[in-house]
Structures are given as structure tokens and as C-alpha cells.
Amino acid sequence: MKRFLLALAAATALTTAQAAIPDPPALRAASWALLDFQSGEILAQSNSDSRVEPASITKVLTTYIVFDEIKKGRVKLDDMAFISEKAWRQGIDSSESRMFLNVGSRVKVEDLLHGVITQSGNDASVALAEHVAGGEGAFADLMNQYAAKLGMKNSHFMNAPGMPDPEHYTTAHDVTLLGLALIRDFPDYYKWFSLPDFTYNGIKQGNRNIMLTMDRSVDGIKTGHTASAGYCLLSSAQRDGRRLIASVMGTESTKYRAEASLELLNWGFRFFESVKLLGADQPSGSVRVWKGLVDEVQVGTLEPIYLSLPRGAAEKVEAKPQVDGTLIAPLSQGQRIGTVNISVDGKLVKSEPLVVLQAVEGGSWWKRLIDTIRLWFA
Template identity: 50%
Template sequence: MKFRFAAAAVATFAAGLVFAQTPMPTPNPVPAAADAAPAVVATPPAPVPSTSTAWILMDYATGQVLAGENIHEQVAPASITKVMTSYVVAAEIKNGKVGLDDQVMMSERAWREGGAGTDGSYSGFPVNQTARLEEMEKGMAVQSGNDAAIALAEHVAGSQEAFASLMNSYAAKIGMKNSNFVNAHGLTAEGHYSTAYDLALLGRALVRDFPETYAYNKIKEFTVGSITQPNRNLLLWRDQSVDGIKTGHTSAAGYCLLSSAQRGDQRLIAAVMGGSSEKQRADDSLALLNWGFRFFETHRLYEAGKVVTSQKIWKGKADQVELGVSQPLLVSLPRGRYNDLKPSMDVPKVLEAPIAAGQQIGTVKVTLDGQVVAQAPLVAVSAVEEAGFFKRLWDAFWMWWESE
């Protein structure tokens, strides 16, 4: 009799562990080809920018770094700073602090420090006159107007110094850990710096959080009064898939370009810092984008809220708890390697109710050639309430039995 009880206990216990001990099947399997697939050829190295001091290529969907050098080295961001300014203005619009129809004053300070009388780029809005916030922002994004950047900063925060504090607060939320901003335009200043990695994160955040604002960056020319100026991003004329983001140049920073392109469902972001010329930064950026699109692909492995696996649970009104991911799990990998992915789970062997919906239970990991390329928390898709007294007592007995 005892043997039969023991056998039943072992069977129950084994059933409860099967998911924790057995790797999951490959997510969203690709049908096998009729003929044998050709041997996988190693991905060639990325085309290294010829003179840049720091550079990076990032996958937009996953945030994975596909290639780069000196990506965390602090460098002068020049006018790429204005992408941070655009982000802050868009966020303050979303928060109801300012509006697109606000009349923004081109102050004396903005005109003197960033207007036509300076060595930097300017928008040409008349001093001591106002313009709609949206027009002023286009003057900053398309024409790279330093005067427009200062005017926007003053309108949003009262002064450029106060606006810089907002820039640093939003940068921290984005995850820009090695950046500090002291002005809204990017002219060289002590303590004003960023990194190629942080700027790629910033570009990713602008595309994701404020696509309407991001769209200003693909406008090829903009007119203020009688002055029409072209966008300085040469890639907008070279490749239709490129839709941003921002150029920058000072003597300290060299020629810089933060660019992004989308082909099909895939978007990439490149940052090339410290280049030698406008042509060089454009050539090198396009080479990186082309390499990334040619040799990498992005896959959605698991959808948010969908069941990935079910696990045995004790003392609950239900006998199983369904687990999934709270955010879509994506991965970027070399083309042709999708079927080589190996998913696995790390889940506690014993689970007890109650479990709340959204509660983290374990982790799902996906590896390629032994390296983790994607991971995410496994959470309860739905709650499992605690069972009544007798069910809990019965489960407690079996838990004790199986622990012997």
C-alpha cells in the first residue's frame, strides 16, 4: 500500500517538475526548408569609421549593441544635444506644461548667444518677436538653430540653466548614465558631455516616446522669413530609409551624426562621433546602417500577456499557474541563426498560492552559442487564489510526503 502511495507521489512530483527541468521548445518555430540549409557563414566585422573617436550601432527594438568602439567614452555631443532638448520639450507638452501653439519669444539672450551674429547655426527668428512653439522647434531640429534651442529652453523652464536641470532629469530616466548637459544647444561648455551609447539610447527614446516630434528630423528644409536652410543630415538625400536624427559639429567635438533608418519592420540607430568632415560622418554612418541591416535580424520571441508555460501550484483554487512575460521579448541576432536559439526557464520547484497577477515567478532566458542574448522575468498571467482549508490541508500532506 505504501509503495502505491510512494509511486503516486513520485508521479505527481515528476509532473510538477517537467516544465522546470525540460527546456522550452524554440519560440515561434520556423518551418524547415525542403532542402538542407547552407552552412552558416560568420558575420564579417562592422565597417569601422575611418576617423571617428567613438561610434556605435544599436538595434532599436531590443537596445542591443551590434557593434561599436569607445561607446562609453565621454565626448562633446555638439548639436546632437538638441535631440535632448526636443525630448524635454515633447515631454513637457505631454505633461501639459506647454503647448504646440504657445508663442515663444526670441529673447535678446537667445539672439545674441545663438543668432546670426554668432559662429554657430541659427534659425533666423527675429529678436524680441514670438513664433509658435512648433515652428520654433522645427527651426531647431531642421536648421539646428542655436537661437531656437535657447528660446525654447527659456519658454519651458524660465532660463537655459533651469532647462539644463530638466535635461539631466530626463536623461537619467532614459538611462543615460554617462551624460551631463549644461545648455540646450550643444556649443562647447565645461561639464557638457555624453557618450555614443547614451546618445543612441536618446535617439531610441525619442522615436519610441514621441514619434510626432521625431518626425521633424526628416524634414529636408525649413524656411523662416526669407531664409530657407537645408537639413544638415546628408543621409536624408542618400537613402530613403533614413528618417533622422541629428548632426553636430564644433571644433572640440568634430563632425558627429546620430542617425536612424527603418527597413521593413527593423530599425537601427547609429552614432558616429568626432569625424573629420560632413561627408565622412555620412559615409561611415550609412556603411554601419547597411552592414546592420544586411547581417542582423530582429525577432519577437514571446508576446506580452501570452502563456509561455504552466506550472504546478499547491494550496490554490487552481492546480496550475500560467506564466508569461509582461513586455514583448525580442532578440537581435545574426541572420540565419534563429533556429540555433536555445530557450530555458529558471522557476522555483515548489510554488504555493496565493499568487497575484503580474507577480514575478522566475526568468526565461534565450542563449546563442552559450551566450545569453535575451532574458525577461516570468510573471503570473492571472492570479491563483488560496484554496479552502481542506484543500490546503490535503496539499500540505502531499508536499510533506514528497519531501521525504
Template identity: 45%
Template sequence: MPRLLLACLLIGLLVRPAAAAFDTAAEEAILIDLTAGTVLFEKGADRPIPPASMSKIMTAYMVFKRLKAGDLSLDDTFPVSEKAWRKGGSKMFVEVGDRVAVRDLLRGVIVQSGNDASIVLAEGIAGSEAAFADLMNREAEELGLSNSNFANATGWPDPDHRMSVRDLATVASVLIQDYPEYYGFYSETEFTWHEITQSNRNPLLYRNIGADGLKTGHTEEAGYCLTASALRGDRRLVMVVAGLENVRQRAEESERLLEWGFREFTAQRLFETGEVVEQAEVWLGESDSVPLVMAEEAVMALRRNDRDDVVVTVSYEGPIPAPIAAGDRLATLTVEAPDMPSRSFPLLAGEAVDKLGPVGRLIAGVKHLILGEL
């Protein structure tokens, strides 16, 4: 039968009003505390929208993945096609017929937002931009990007090219966590190619707020957009805003959202990896109970005054029949806090429990029939 065991974590006796609501002029927005794996704010987060050049984060991700796998090197060179050379919009200014190193092409994509550099990378990896877009869509499925579809490597306007701000935040988060050796490209404020120096368009890099990436975007349909991340101490936030009216609004709204996230929330470590949370009852085991331990650290972003109102629930189907192996997943810990999405964490068996022998099972069965004991 289902059992719910409450592990109280200082449940507050007084109900405090929620912190003042936050809003933004952005049409779509999301703010994630990456350290705690918690969504702090969202607005239209799952709406498929034209991502403009922010989709170049996915283009860079495709390159980073191949670099880490050893299928590609920063020193490898790709030829510049006439298609890449002719492409309009933001440019790195590569010359047709040249061979350009992957390292420089990445800077052309990330710092200069070069459409030409994006196409050179796409053609070098997949043979054509269309084939590269197919690879992007396959990767999107693996990453669980449920509201994205790619038609090109640049973010060039296309009715079939869409991403949600949640999907953009997901790609940015994976890129930051899985490819730290290449993420540094995003904090470079300028890059020179063919004696043409261009500055990074990310306004937050120049505001001394801990920002170290990622990518701006702008088209008439998309408006002014930004995917950004900032690190303060051991806390990292990832933010996406879209549909803003101008460059100034993009900069101001982005900074305001990040500052709100750092100011109003703190990452709370509730349980350590391996910490015993509860004892679960065992059926026909050499021990009557088994410790339930955290499979991973439980960290959650909370409003600064809400820790006393956190409720932790442990749920499992019990009593759990023996034998039980150490490390078996037995239960789920759910953390709930005011005005925040709940989080769930797996709980494992902290030790093995062998099954009772025939005599022991007989005795246990008799006790259960006569005394109602397990």
C-alpha cells in the same frame, strides 16, 4: 534551491564561424535595433564626449515632454532675448524682441540647428539657459543617462557639456517611441524663416534608405557627428557616430553602418505575450505546478543564420510556495545567441494556485518525508 530549466530552441549541432567583424572610422559609435531592443554594434559607446549639436535632441525632448503633458502648446510664443539673438554658430535668424511660436522654434532647432532658437526655447521654459540645463540634468537622471552632463541648450563647446553615444541613442529612442506625434519634424528637409531657407544637414534624409531623423553635430573638438534613425518595414535602427573627419566621411560611414545592420541582422520573435514557456514546480499548492508565461513579447535581433544556435534558459527559485496569484512574477527567461549580448525577460504565473488546506499539507508533508515527493 535554485533551479535552471533549459527550454531548447533548436540548439545547433554545428558551430558556425561568426559573421565578418565590422568596424568604422568613427571614434565612437553605436547601432541599436530598436524593434528588438538589441545592441548590434558599439565602439567607445560609454565614453563621455562633446556631443556638439546632437545634444539638441535632448533640448527637443524637453519641449516634446511638455507638449504631450499639456503644459505647452505648439502655438505658444516665446520672446527672443538679446542673448539668443547674439548667439553665434548655426542660426534660425530670429530677431530680438520678436515672439516666435514653439512650432517654428522647434523647426529652427531640428531642421536648421539654430542655437538662437534653442536658447529662446530654454529661456521660455526655464527662465534662463542655465536653469534649463539644470532641468536637462534632472531629466537625464530619470532617463538613466549615466554618462551625460549638460551645461547649455545648444551643444556649444563647454568642458562640462558631455554625452556618450549610448546616452544619445537612448534619448533618440525614447523620443521616437514616446513622441511620434512630434517626431515628424526630424524628417523635414528644409525650413524657411524670415525668407531665409535652410536645408536639413542630415545627409541620410536624401539617400532613400529609410532614414527619417535625427541630428548632426560638428565642432573642432567633437569632429563630425550624427545621430540617425531609419525604418524599413517594421524594423527601426538607431545609430550614433562621432569623431569623424569631414562631412563626406560622416555621410558614408553612417550609411554603411545602417546598411550593415539591416543586411546582417533580422528581428526574430521568439515568444508571444502570454505564451506558456515552462511549468514551475509548486510547494504545498492545490496544483503541483504553475505555467510560466511571457509578460511581454520576446523579440531579439539575430544574425540571419544564427536562429538555430539560440539558447533559452528559464531560472527561478523553486519549488515555489503556494499561494500564487495569477500575474505574479516568478521567473526570468534569458536568451543567448552567438556574438550577441544576452537578453532577459520576466515570466509570470499564468494562473492562480491556492494553498493546500491543513489535511492536504499534512499528506504532502508525509509524502515528502517518505517518498521524497513535493
């Protein structure tokens, strides 16, 4: 919410200087949100913090956890996971969302991941949950721990596939954060979300995300549907180096969730731009240093700061460093020394810690003595 308000403040600051941005599309959905990947800011939303059922979008969190377990070395892609009767029956009870696993068989984790991502297999989701955590209940505990770490403050999960449960819920905002984390943390695995089909057990199934064939810039992420949740879609597209993530929850049909998502993405790409500020190669300025080997040090932020702004507003952005007190060497790289205030058209929209970009060693005893005397008269 804070990021949304800051983005809104930035947009408001520009309304007197340029034409207002057209309103976002009026979507027939229970809720929706549009997020800029680089800045992490919400560009537009409707009921984005209201509870909704995630349905199979839940599987994005399921795969995220498995990817992380692989990264940590606790699970391997070529592990052979046992297919329990519970996992098999979940597939039998879900005639459309299944990988067609055989009870009692063993299946590679890599194949199960494809079965979850492309085929939306409920049976594959349970099999992965059991392989990672020993049981779906323990895996649900993991899901809630991961959700909290990812900032999904209004979500709670009870199962790996996304089956309806009164205590299984999320929000449109939260799932965009999940999409951001997936793409940021596991870019190589994220490529699997754009695969057109997957074949297992002699059965070929196509990716349910029809947006992949509607627009070449779309490369994910996941569909969802139950009778109570409606038709949902978490999507992402990349154009000219920019990436947006959209969540559209509770729509009327497979076709409309895709059309609505694409309309929302098009609006965001057309009327907003991502502006890169600061970073290790773009200091905000130099500051006087006393008692050091050098007399000045560059300051700014070690990592780039991105703002999502209405198109044409980049020239109205200004970053001003504010140093807290006098800088006395030695100083370490990354040491916080104040605040950098970022404004748009004179209106403050974001404040970030101001740090030293290079370490500064203490000077000789003579240099320290001279600077001590100078500071008496400064």
C-alpha cells in the same frame, strides 16, 4: 556595456556553428556605436564610451525635454515664447545654425521646435530653454536630470544648443540611448525629424541630414558640427520592421559622416536580425499551482524580450523557465516566481524575471485541504 557584452557572448556562442560575421566597417571617426532599437543592444562600437563633444546633437535632448513638458501639460505647442536678446544674439553669433528670430518677438513653441529640428537653430534652442525653465542655466540642470533617467551615464550638459564647453560632453553610446528614447517615447513628434525643410521669417532652410535623401529607410535624427567636435551624426533607419540607430562622432566632413553612418547601418541590417521571445502571448510554459481554482498557470514575461543575433541564429535560441519553490494560490498577474534563462546554442546570454501571466484565485476550502495533504507527500 552589459548589454554589449551579452550581445558579444551571443555572437561568440555561434562562431563554432556558422560562419563568422564580417568585421564592422573601419570608420574614420573619433568614436561610433550601432544600436538595435528593439533589443537595446549595441551591435558594434569603437571608443563608444569615450568623451566627445555632441555639438548640435545636443538639440535632440533639448527637444526631448520640450516634448515631455508638452506631454505633461506644462507647455503647449501654441504657446508664444518670448525671444530674448540672449536667444537672438545666439543666432547672430551662429551665422549658419539659426532660425532668424527677431529679438523681442513672440514665436509659437511648435515653430521653435521645427527651427531646432530642421534648421538646427541655436537661437530657437535658447528660446525654448528659457520658455521651459526660465533660463538656460536651469534648463541645463533639467538636461542633466533627464540624461540620468535615460541612462546616459557618461554625459553632462551645459547649454541647450550644444555650444563648446569643457563640461559639455557625451559619448557615442549615450547618444544612441537618447535616440532610442526619442523614438520610443515620442513617435509622433519623431516624424518631424525627417521633414526636408522649414520656412520661418520668409527664409527656407533645408534639413542638414543628407542621409534623408541618400536612403529612403533613414528617417532621422540629427547632425552636429563645431570646429572642436568635428562632423557628427546621430541617425536611424527602419527596414522590414527592424530599426537601427547609429552614432558617428568626430568625422572629417558633412559628406563622410553621412557615408560612414549609412555604411554602418547597412552592415547591421545585413548581418544581424532581431528575435522576439516570450511576452504575454508567448508563454515559456505552464507550472503546477496548488490550492487554487486551477491546477496550472502559464508563466513567462508580460513584455516581449528581443535579442539581436547574427542572421540564421534564431533556431539556436532557447528560453528555459526556472521556478523558485512551490506555487501556492492566490497568485497575482505579473507576480515574480523565478527566472527565465535565455541561451543561444547552449550558452546563457540573458536572464529575465519569470512571472505569472494570469492571476490565480484561491480554491475552495476543500481544494485547499486536499492540496495540503498532497503536498505532504509531494
